[in-house]
Amino acid sequence: MHLTPFNFTAIAGNLCAAPALFGNVVVWKPAETQIYSASLIMEIYKEAGLPDGVINLVFAGGKTVGDVVFHHKAFAGLHFTGSTGVFQSLWKTIGEQLPNYTSYPRIVGETGGKDFVMVHKSADPKAVAVGLSRGAFEYQGQKCSAASRAYVPEGLWSDVKKYLLQDLADFKMGSTEDFRNFINAVIDEKSFDKIASYIDAANLSNDAEIIAGGNYDKTVGYFIEPTIILAKDPKYTTMCEEIFGPVLTIYVYPDEAYADTLELLNATSPYSLTGAIFAKDRAAVILATQKLRHAAGNFYINDKPTGAVVGQQPFGGSRASGTNDKAGSVLNLWRWVSVRTIKENFVSPTDFRYPFLQEE
Helix, strand or coil: CCCEECCCCHHHHHHHHHHHHCCCEEEEECCCHHHHHHHHHHHHHHCCCCCCCCEEECCCCCCHHHHHHCCCCCCCCCEEEEEEEHHHHHHHHHHHCCCCCCCCCEEEEEEECEEEEEECCCCCCHHHHHHHHHHHHHHHCCCCCCCEEEEEHHHHHHHHHHHHHHHHHHHEEEECCCCCEECCCCCCHHHHHHHHHHHHHCCCCEEEEEEECCCCCCCCCEEEEEEEEECCCCCCHHHHHHCCCCEEEEEEECHHHHHHHHHHHHHHEEEEEEEECCCHHHHHHHHHHHCCCCCCCCEECCCCCCCCCCCCCCECCCCCCCCCECCCCCCHHHHHCCCCCCCCCCCCCCCCCCHHHHHC
């Protein structure tokens, strides 16, 4: 069974086709906000010659589909992209049904993230600002890989802030029909309300200050301004919880506390999807690579933590971010095969006695 989210439409088509190419029958259940694009992908597949019954696109509700699929003895695997909570719930449901299945199901999941940008005092402040403006606000931050929290040294903060605010001032917001608009609406009202609630809380908090954006409007479309929160507390809510919207939280740390801040970063979030380090000092890069070994399945050096290229940067994370089975690589494909070993003996033994059993 293949469950896909509203974002990354092309990947949704890829991930349901890959198991089918390896001989599996697939039930594809897209998110409600992805129904049109999923339907279009299926039309393309059929026109290309996909036989009926190989990939089966269904538009029923999640519970309706789950009650059928997860209780069928032939259920063999789940490929999921979505929230951590839903994935954990599905895993529990599958576990409760194990005695009823013909074989143990393969479970692959790519879930949430609280993706970071760690900045060393040797970094280029302009490059940091662009990495943040692109990484946090492309696609309105509606990426599991979007930069959501950043740690910037005091000595660089003034320049990083200047360049970052300049970028935001140049952003154009509006309909996707105008390609000059860098910021568009978020996906739906539920998402809009959730993101707005974090902004409202930050406005009322003594531990946070909104230094850019902070406005939102759903009169015509669900539009939220790119928002930057400056956190006084490194464990402030928006430094820890996934928001999935155009909200970036920054914590400014003392220049000499780089190593300690790496430890802080690593312990702040249960997720481990993507992250980035900006530094010209190679020793700082190596230290971050070592200390953040388990903090990001996709780790970037002097680049934003988004935009993994299929075939070059297999994508996925561990901890609360998923099973790290690396979509876009052969590592993921092998999950959808059941290996059989065949031995044929052309000279069959005719005596049960092995040579070592003979008398000396």
